[in-house]
Amino acid sequence: MKRRINLALQGGGAHGAFTWGVLDRLLEEPEIEIAGISGTSAGALNGAALKAGLLRGGRAAARENLDWFWGEVDRADDLHMNQWLTFWPDLMLRTMRAFVPRAALDGLSLVVSPYDYGPFYTNPLRKIAESLIFEHVCSPRGPALFVSATNVRTGKIRVFRGTEITVDALMASACLPTLFRTVEIHNPATGRHEAYWDGGYSGNPALFPLFDPALPRDIVVVNINPLVRDSVPRNAPDILDRINEISFNSSLLSELRAIGFVRRLIAEGKVPGDTMKDVLVHMIADDRLMTSLAVDSKILPTTGMLAELKAAGRRSAAAFLRDHGDKLNRSCSVDLQATYS
Numbered sequence: 001m002k003r004r005i006n007l008a009l010q011g012g013g014a015h016g017a018f019t020w021g022v023l024d025r026l027l028e029e030p031e032i033e034i035a036g037i038s039g040t041s042a043g044a045l046n047g048a049a050l051k052a053g054l055l056r057g058g059r060a061a062a063r064e065n066l067d068w069f070w071g072e073v074d075r076a077d078d079l080h081m082n083q084w085l086t087f088w089p090d091l092m093l094r095t096m097r098a099f100v101p102r103a104a105l106d107g108l109s110l111v112v113s114p115y116d117y118g119p120f121y122t123n124p125l126r127k128i129a130e131s132l133i134f135e136h137v138c139s140p141r142g143p144a145l146f147v148s149a150t151n152v153r154t155g156k157i158r159v160f161r162g163t164e165i166t167v168d169a170l171m172a173s174a175c176l177p178t179l180f181r182t183v184e185i186h187n188p189a190t191g192r193h194e195a196y197w198d199g200g201y202s203g204n205p206a207l208f209p210l211f212d213p214a215l216p217r218d219i220v221v222v223n224i225n226p227l228v229r230d231s232v233p234r235n236a237p238d239i240l241d242r243i244n245e246i247s248f249n250s251s252l253l254s255e256l257r258a259i260g261f262v263r264r265l266i267a268e269g270k271v272p273g274d275t276m277k278d279v280l281v282h283m284i285a286d287d288r289l290m291t292s293l294a295v296d297s298k299i300l301p302t303t304g305m306l307a308e309l310k311a312a313g314r315r316s317a318a319a320f321l322r323d324h325g326d327k328l329n330r331s332c333s334v335d336l337q338a339t340y341s
Helices: 013-026 042-075 081-085 090-099 102-111 124-130 167-173 236-267 287-292 305-327 336-340
Strands: 003-009 032-040 144-151 157-161 183-187 192-198 218-223 280-285
Touching: 003 013, 003 042, 013 042, 013 218, 013 287, 013 305, 032 042, 042 124, 042 144, 042 167, 042 305, 124 167, 144 167, 167 183, 167 192, 236 336, 280 305
Parallel strands: 003 032, 003 218, 032 144, 218 280
Antiparallel strands: 144 157, 144 192, 183 192
């Protein structure tokens, strides 16, 4: 029997290779139908690659397309330092990566803007994204795709859908402003070009587009930003990393809190069940793995790390299917109150 689900895919730079593994494993299950995808940053790129592959040739093509996408990311090498060291010899670049303290590189991003790179500025993700088949990405067929970015001027989320999803929309969703230049896109609601940054600041990922009545109740969140860390950070880089994790998870926790509230109202009979959607939440994550990774590996992945993350994602998806697969379309597998309280 078909089990229709929605996917909510978090951003997290190179750590999004974990999501690659999750999707690869889910695509092996013919009874699971992906009806909707909401993605931010790396999650948006994963979603676009997944949808383009599905429409091009089904599940096998989707897996191949995800393999291709992450292979291109791996070949792009470094998504940060190449921005301002493009003109440096490759040996010098690798030497700096190996021996320059991370704090020094972090400090550079506080005093050097992407607008200071001049003619050496480049965004290696753009060329990869341009190779996606956008007639498929924007198609009304296949899974409904939603891509989130943050309006710089208002701080509000903008959700791109359908033909609004362009290369620029994907680049906006993945635009960390300390690394990449602001992406400007026309907004028909305001009649002007608006500036956008990474969607993680306002929705990582946004769940509310998946509340559409035409979509199934189940939302499977693929979480790559740790919700919980047992240790308390003491040094400056670790403190900053945890601040970023908390801020990038805050919108997700807020939406989970709202879902939990609505579910309680429905369960207590305070609102009719047909007036509000009784969303079933599931989560695939590996917080132990993610807390063990250096946060700078999101933009400085070590050799072989992407393949290791893919393997970890496959294991986590397999464990979810084993332990909670029977709950799809039936019940929530996440203790929402414990998650957001």
